[in-house]
Amino acid sequence: MTTRPAAVVVLAAGEGTRMKSSTPKVLHELAGRSLVGHAVAAVQELEPDHLTVVIGHGRDQVAAHLGQTPGVATVVQEQQLGTGHAVQVALGALPDLDGVVVVTYGDVPLLTGATLHELVDAHTADANAVTVLTADVADPTGYGRILRDDEGAVRGIVEHKDASAEVRAITEINSGIYAFDAAVLRSALGQLTTDNSQGELYLTDVLGIARSEGRRVGAFVTDDPWQTEGVNDRVQLATMTRELNRRVTERWMRAGVTMVDPATTWIDATVTLEQDVVLRPGVQLHGSTHVGAGAEVGPDSTLRDVTVGADASVVRSHLVGAEVAASASVGPFSYLRPGAVIDERAKAGAFVEIKASSVGEGAKVPHLSYVGDATIGAGVNIGAGTIVANYDGVAKHHTTVGRHTFVGSDSVLVAPVELADGSYVAAGSTVTAGTEPGELAVARARQRNVDGWVARRRAGTATAEAAHAAQQRAGDDHVEGESV
Ligand code: UD1
Numbered sequence: 001m002t003t004r005p006a007a008v009v010v011l012a013a014g015e016g017t018r019m020k021s022s023t024p025k026v027l028h029e030l031a032g033r034s035l036v037g038h039a040v041a042a043v044q045e046l047e048p049d050h051l052t053v054v055i056g057h058g059r060d061q062v063a064a065h066l067g068q069t070p071g072v073a074t075v076v077q078e079q080q081l082g083t084g085h086a087v088q089v090a091l092g093a094l095p096d097l098d099g100v101v102v103v104t105y106g107d108v109p110l111l112t113g114a115t116l117h118e119l120v121d122a123h124t125a126d127a128n129a130v131t132v133l134t135a136d137v138a139d140p141t142g143y144g145r146i147l148r149d150d151e152g153a154v155r156g157i158v159e160h161k162d163a164s165a166e167v168r169a170i171t172e173i174n175s176g177i178y179a180f181d182a183a184v185l186r187s188a189l190g191q192l193t194t195d196n197s198q199g200e201l202y203l204t205d206v207l208g209i210a211r212s213e214g215r216r217v218g219a220f221v222t223d224d225p226w227q228t229e230g231v232n233d234r235v236q237l238a239t240m241t242r243e244l245n246r247r248v249t250e251r252w253m254r255a256g257v258t259m260v261d262p263a264t265t266w267i268d269a270t271v272t273l274e275q276d277v278v279l280r281p282g283v284q285l286h287g288s289t290h291v292g293a294g295a296e297v298g299p300d301s302t303l304r305d306v307t308v309g310a311d312a313s314v315v316r317s318h319l320v321g322a323e324v325a326a327s328a329s330v331g332p333f334s335y336l337r338p339g340a341v342i343d344e345r346a347k348a349g350a351f352v353e354i355k356a357s358s359v360g361e362g363a364k365v366p367h368l369s370y371v372g373d374a375t376i377g378a379g380v381n382i383g384a385g386t387i388v389a390n391y392d393g394v395a396k397h398h399t400t401v402g403r404h405t406f407v408g409s410d411s412v413l414v415a416p417v418e419l420a421d422g423s424y425v426a427a428g429s430t431v432t433a434g435t436e437p438g439e440l441a442v443a444r445a446r447q448r449n450v451d452g453w454v455a456r457r458r459a460g461t462a463t464a465e466a467a468h469a470a471q472q473r474a475g476d477d478h479v480e481g482e483s484v
């Protein structure tokens with residue numbers, strides 16, 4: 001069991017100028033969470049007594065964003081005087097701590113709770129005062145370098161800007177993620193100076209100070225450098241987004257999900273899938289979306305906050321806040337909006353838009369329809385081109401279509417209206433009054449045919465010619481018929 005830290009401090013006060021954005025850097029999103037949201041999700045796995053995020057640039061937006069996360073406190077660092085200063089500010093806002101303090105960054109989205117567990121486990125197993133998470137990387141430019149003595153023990157960290165050519169040749173880098181003994185950290189932070197090339201209070205100096213006081217300083221080397229990588233610009237954001245998606249898709253494939261093309265399948269970290277789900281190319285699953293066992297989604301479908309039941313199918317469609325029950329079928333080209341519920345074995349077909357409506361068990365809305373604010377009973381058939389006119393220009397009204405009722409094609413159901421169970425609507429009706437069980441509603445003008453109109457009003461056209469030829473043939477047939 002990993003020792004539960006007394007506190008975790010997430011540093012997120014920096015400006016992030018290279019994002020070139022009016023949105024604070026740590027609020028940029030990947031895989032359905034903000035950068036700082038990923039940081040918080042990872043450190044929460046340590047179940048710390050306190051979780052403090054140090055904010056500065058864009059503080060109002062970041063604080064508002066984090067305000068929705070229970071158990072997270074924010075503290076403002078007015079001026080960004082360095083990582084050491086940021087941790088000083090955080091500790092200043094916390095009660096006296098005893099035990100382990102973990103420090104991470106708000107812009108390192110691939111760091112996992114599992115790696116943090118390993119870091120803290122190594123820290124306690126080695127009885128260290130400080131343990132730094134490090135990685136060996138091909139290009140260490142810009143990072144702090146890990147200095148080790150002849151026995152391999154960590155001596156300290158030198159920032160790239162302060163490093164000699166010899167030190168710059170070191171490829172083991174400081175991730176900026178650490179486990180500290182709270183008392184050692186507090187004491188060393190009090191001894192920091194700005195005597196360095198950037199004139200900042202460096203958190204990295206805590207290691208050298210602790211070591212010079214005879215404390216044990218160690219490193220936990222990760223073999224997964226992605227987990228130490230920060231996001232500083234939008235190119236890195238895209239790179240990290242793809243890598244995170246690669247990891248998320250791989251995890252689900254290992255859990256029994258088929259993906260025809262994981263490279264074009266985008267799954268938020270917050271999505272859950274069951275065994276034998278099949279995802280076809282070009283699928284995006286967002287937010288709280290859940291897909292049940294054996295269901296198929298795609299190709300080319302986007303689902304946000306959608307529940308898909310077992311063995312259901314969603315093809316080339318866009319769904320937001322909808323519920324698709326077991327064995328139901330959606331698409332191709334359906335648009336399901338918030339509150340759309342497609343019940344078991346029901347169908348929403350091609351060019352169908354459904355909002356705040358339930359489509360009952362086995363009911364069908366197969367073609368070219370709009371259904372809004374309606375309750376469609378089990379076994380109903382909504383004919384092609386049916387529109388539920390739910391909006392009178394001022395308010396929305398409800399429509400009910402009773403069980404096994406049949407609505408003919410190209411009908412308009414003008415809400416509020418209630419069609420009883422087992423009734424019929426004739427094709428092309430504009431329905432403004434409800435039905436009783438067993439009734440047929442016909443609400444359209446009766447057809448009238450005007451004899452000879454084409455010959456009189458469209459003489460000389462191909463249509464007139466066709467009419468004439470057909471009349472001749474009919475005449476001939478008639479004569480032949482008579483002769484038999
Ligand atoms: C820091 C480390 C470096 C390490 C690197 C890893 C120091 C002195 N250097 O360098 O050894 O290799 O991270 O990415 O610690 N921040 C604040 N307040 C501040 C300064 C920074 O909250 O006053 C936050 C930033 O928002 C950011 C993090 O701390 O999330 C790191 O700051 P940054 O300026 O990027 O540090 P580096 O120079 O990259």
Ligand code: CA
Nearest residue numbers: 176230231232
């Ligand atoms: Ca950085």
